[in-house]
Amino acid sequence: MTVSSRALAERGGATPAQVRKDLSFFGSFGKRGIGYPTIELARRIRGILGLGRPYRVILVGAGRIGAALANYPGFEARGFDIAAIYDADPSKIGTVLDAQTVRPAERIESDLAAEPADIAVIGTPAAAAQAMADRLVASGVRALLNFAPVALVVPAGVTVANVNMALELEALTFALASGRRA
């Protein structure tokens, strides 16, 4: 079973040449005249993305965002294992979210010392996000997924991905206001 660059491009909204160039960057595993063998392609992409192993993910902030993430389907399916959930609010501690008991934020350092995590998801209020990022980085976390609407400052070697819903909405208002086609 194979897929052509054309078919992939159509699905992903790109051009066939784009797909080929991008894939060729990581090696050449397509068959000329045929396309890319799907199984092999998927395996290679998983390898490129580093999805060959499970990742320990911790969640900081058990508010609405935390709740939404804890129950996100196809999360565990992709090898992401939510190992712990933390919150600073005493009223949240001890409550259960997706089979995880919410732990006090003070325990983050000691827990991470015992069992390091690869990725931390920050779903705290904006005011607490930078301080939390600092603590997490100091405890060895090297990748942050930040939902707080602030630009986190982290040392080199730490990667931050931001999700900012207000920004996304403003991209939409811009499109509406400028009458851009999409």
Add this chain to the structure above:
Amino acid sequence: MTVSSRALAERGGATPAQVRKDLSFFGSFGKRGIGYPTIELARRIRGILGLGRPYRVILVGAGRIGAALANYPGFEARGFDIAAIYDADPSKIGTVLDAQTVRPAERIESDLAAEPADIAVIGTPAAAAQAMADRLVASGVRALLNFAPVALVVPAGVTVANVNMALELEALTFALASGRRA
């Protein structure tokens, strides 16, 4: 009160030249030797983004994502007014989320006919997202914020912004796996 392109660049993680080029695209409203007058700058940017008026936003899907969004602070603050929340699940209908009673999804068409909305947020399961997008577009919605992990197909003139948490996480695993600095 003014800000220089250098100061803006530092905050936003760009170069001064970049900031000046980008702003000059929309006109020249800086003062040479001084910088950009902050009040005027903010006013112009709001104008560019189309934030001069409030936007009616409807929310489809009253699950975790819907709940997180309904309570998102600094949402109303930015002129986004959540006008209605819908769900297909009978057990959710009638429940209250952020002072809004969840309405049955069948009412979308008639409600939109009476009061059009600018933007719809799709927080349904992936399987229902495309059908819902079709209905919304047919009812006149011109901008969609999609949280379902599917690539929506919409006619030209409709803008879609996607938020895909799994994708963001995979960007992080890629950075971790390839040892990229950030």
Add this chain to the structure above:
DNA sequence: GAGTGTGAAATTGTTCACAGCG
């Protein structure tokens, strides 16, 4: 014949550097 892999051309985006204004 169909479709990849890839240099070379075209395009797009970024940085430089400086004239000109406040």
Add this chain to the structure above:
DNA sequence: CGCTGTGAACAATTTCACACTC
């Protein structure tokens, strides 16, 4: 004198087009 606005130089990305292989 500081800082914007902007062409011109430079860098990165995308597209083209075609040799090559299955």
